[in-house]
Amino acid sequence: MPGREVVIIGSVDANREFDPPVHHPELARAACEQLGAELAAADWDIVVFSDDPGFIEHSVVRGYLAGAEKGRRRRGRVIMRAPRRKLHRAFTEEGIGARIEYQPDTNDEWEVSFYRSLFSADGVLLVGGGRSTHIAGILALTRGIPTVPLAAFGGSAGLVWSKMKSLREDTTDEDIAVLGSPWGPGSARQAVAVLDRQHERRGTSPGPAVAEERRRRRAHVLGSVTAIAALLLAVATLPLSSAWRSPMAALSLLMSGPVLGAVGGALLRDRVSNPLDHLWAVARGLGAGLLSALLYVASQLLTTPDLFDRLDATRLLWFVIPLGIAAGLTSETVYAKVRKAQIVDVTALGAAPPPTAGA
Structure with a gap:
């Protein structure tokens, strides 16, 4: 033997x-x-x-x-x-x-x-x-x-x-x-x-491949639990908005609801990424959630200047929370497109046009 x-x-x-x-x-x-x-x-x-x-x-x-x-x-x-x-x-x-x-x-x-x-x-x-x-x-x-x-x-x-x-x-x-x-x-x-x-x-002790698989599995579990917690907290802002009627409390819930939803959505999107990067997913979610919440509130202020005087956070949260989740789910795709896109056409200014595929 x-x-x-x-x-x-x-x-x-x-x-x-x-x-x-x-x-x-x-x-x-x-x-x-x-x-x-x-x-x-x-x-x-x-x-x-x-x-x-x-x-x-x-x-x-x-x-x-x-x-x-x-x-x-x-x-x-x-x-x-x-x-x-x-x-x-x-x-x-x-x-x-x-x-x-x-x-x-x-x-x-x-x-x-x-x-x-x-x-x-x-x-x-x-x-x-x-x-x-x-x-x-x-x-x-x-x-x-x-x-x-x-x-x-x-x-x-x-x-x-x-x-x-x-x-x-x-x-x-x-x-x-x-x-x-x-x-x-x-x-x-x-x-x-x-x-x-x-x-x-x-x-x-496990070999390098087994140890790496275990690390990845733990990262999946941690990311999934954090995503679920963020989504549940986002939904929890709905009953809280009915209990907290002060303008500052309503505004805080109106901002935190979509942000939490976006963080949860970004972490769910990160489940299919390789390698996993939870911190970057949370950062994307925060950015996407804040952007969606601020844009929505800003659009409402244009039509209703006295919005904060009679703010009904409960009604608005039904719109901004799904908006935040969608922003988090699509943040990576949108961010990747923005990085690759040439936003302003500078050809008329004498600059060379961007190279085309296959050039």
């Missing part, structure tokens, strides 16, 4: 120059052997790309094959991935507790095998390394893959460690402290424990 796969990435080659530099390469190699043994004990399979002693895979595999003999629940795997032409049987120390699988890639570029493995990985282990290690670490963090960069030995793994908090919100301070501590007895076991905890959290 396939197990959890952790991709091994990094280099501590003393003959290479790293930026930032790698520290204590001999200690790092010994640490990688310890990590290999702990990964075997924790029932992880490992994915490697090279048997070059300059890369950490060489040391991790040695420790893994040695540690795999110690009572694993199942036989572990060392998975060697590389382009077919460059793949050769490098590791021959296959034992009872682990087997070595060679998986040739049809693509001739090693970068394809390398980065493709990240997307199917259950975890990533980084020690030292240069640019490729840095890129792989950032990709793993942004995709939510459990990532264990050891800062103790510098290199690009240290850079990735410094970005864990900003790129992975679910990273705990305890895990960051473990991965940033100097190497010592028990460090390998603690690092693998961090990998295990991240893997468990990933299994219980």
